[in-house]
Amino acid sequence: MLNIPYDETNVPDISTLTAPSYDNIDANTVAPVKRIGVLTSGGDAPGMNATIRAVVRAGINSGMEVYGVTRGFHGLWKGEISQIGMRDVSETLQRGGTFLMTARSKTFTTDVGVLRGAKMMEVYGLDALVVSGGDGSFKGARALARLGVPVIGIPGTIDNDIGCTDYTIGYDTSMNTAMEAIDKLRDTASSHERCSVIEVMGRSAGYIALNVGIATGAEVILIPEVPFDFDKDVLRVILDGRNKGKRHYIVIVAEGAGDATDIATRIEKQTGIESRPTILGHLQRGGSPTLRDRTTASLMGVHAIDCLLNKKYNRIIVEKEGKITDIDLEEGLAMQKTIPSIEIENAKRLS
Numbered sequence: 001m002l003n004i005p006y007d008e009t010n011v012p013d014i015s016t017l018t019a020p021s022y023d024n025i026d027a028n029t030v031a032p033v034k035r036i037g038v039l040t041s042g043g044d045a046p047g048m049n050a051t052i053r054a055v056v057r058a059g060i061n062s063g064m065e066v067y068g069v070t071r072g073f074h075g076l077w078k079g080e081i082s083q084i085g086m087r088d089v090s091e092t093l094q095r096g097g098t099f100l101m102t103a104r105s106k107t108f109t110t111d112v113g114v115l116r117g118a119k120m121m122e123v124y125g126l127d128a129l130v131v132s133g134g135d136g137s138f139k140g141a142r143a144l145a146r147l148g149v150p151v152i153g154i155p156g157t158i159d160n161d162i163g164c165t166d167y168t169i170g171y172d173t174s175m176n177t178a179m180e181a182i183d184k185l186r187d188t189a190s191s192h193e194r195c196s197v198i199e200v201m202g203r204s205a206g207y208i209a210l211n212v213g214i215a216t217g218a219e220v221i222l223i224p225e226v227p228f229d230f231d232k233d234v235l236r237v238i239l240d241g242r243n244k245g246k247r248h249y250i251v252i253v254a255e256g257a258g259d260a261t262d263i264a265t266r267i268e269k270q271t272g273i274e275s276r277p278t279i280l281g282h283l284q285r286g287g288s289p290t291l292r293d294r295t296t297a298s299l300m301g302v303h304a305i306d307c308l309l310n311k312k313y314n315r316i317i318v319e320k321e322g323k324i325t326d327i328d329l330e331e332g333l334a335m336q337k338t339i340p341s342i343e344i345e346n347a348k349r350l351s
């Protein structure tokens with residue numbers, strides 16, 4: 001780690017620093033990682049406990065000491081850090097949420113906060129930090145990396161919106177939770193011949209809405225990535241459906257694309273079809289992780305430890321074409337993800 005003295009009055013501008021590349025460093029000259037920290041940050045996601053467990057178990061089995069940092073980066077700069085043993089992660093694989101807890105730390109978006117975090121790594125003698133979270137969490141990890149702290153990111157967010165990986169831990173569980181809820185809403189929409197407008201999570205990404213919409217046979221799917229015309233893309237589709245004999249309707253809206261209550265009110269007013277809004281909200285972030293999330297979290301955790309053992313630092317663990325691999329942190333953070341238009345077209349053809 002760079003030896004930058006901690007001094008709140010003289011903080012370096014971290015955004016101008018670049019994370020050191022370890023690609024060309026002779027692994028034999030770098031001291032092996034002995035003691036690591038692990039934290040979960042940002043919105044929680046089912047499977048985060050499985051990630052922590054994998055990092056702890058694979059880390060200890062490889063001769064490392066593992067320390068848990070509570071409340072994400074907030075706990076890091078505050079020094080809320082304690083050792084985790086093998087038995088501490090028993091019975092956590094199947095549990096939703098994150099037992100380390102999580103937070104969105106405002107302080108950690110400042111140079112002072114990051115410097116304090118890096119200092120705490122030194123105080124606790126931690127050689128590297130494993131961070132499970134989304135894009136924002138990886139930016140926090142990058143800020144630490146730019147100060148010379150070796151980091152590894154593991155994608156954990158229900159939104160599946162991290163550019164460098166095909167899959168993020170929590171996505172499958174949240175979609176299954178939403179699907180089960182929407183199936184139930186369809187039952188009652190059908191009995192009452194109503195339109196059910198369901199808002200799912202996704203402030204800036206429509207992956208949950210699109211796939212859950214396909215899985216539940218939604219008439220209309222609204223996502224933030226695709227601007228829509230209310231008359232043509234919502235009203236027309238519902239009225240055409242009614243003309244073809246449909247008697248109930250499912251409209252899925254990602255939270256970043258519109259407001260379920262507002263949409264339901266407009267549909268009822270303009271078509272005369274009784275409409276009810278439901279906001280699934282944080283329900284989608286809880287629950288026991290599915291097999292997909294448990295296995296991906298476990299294998300990504302093991303891969304993170306492999307990176308550290310091989311002195312491959314500042315990496316994001318990713319899933320690419322079904323394989324768990326890793327990518328440079330800066331490079332990975334610069335990548336964008338877009339929903340292929342064919343997927344949107346296919347969803348429309350199923351309506």
Ligand code: F6P
Nearest residue numbers: 043044157158159201202203255
């Ligand atoms: O985890 C990502 C996400 O689920 C977004 O889709 C959503 O907008 C956001 O978290 C809400 O999180 P919170 O209410 O915890 O701030």
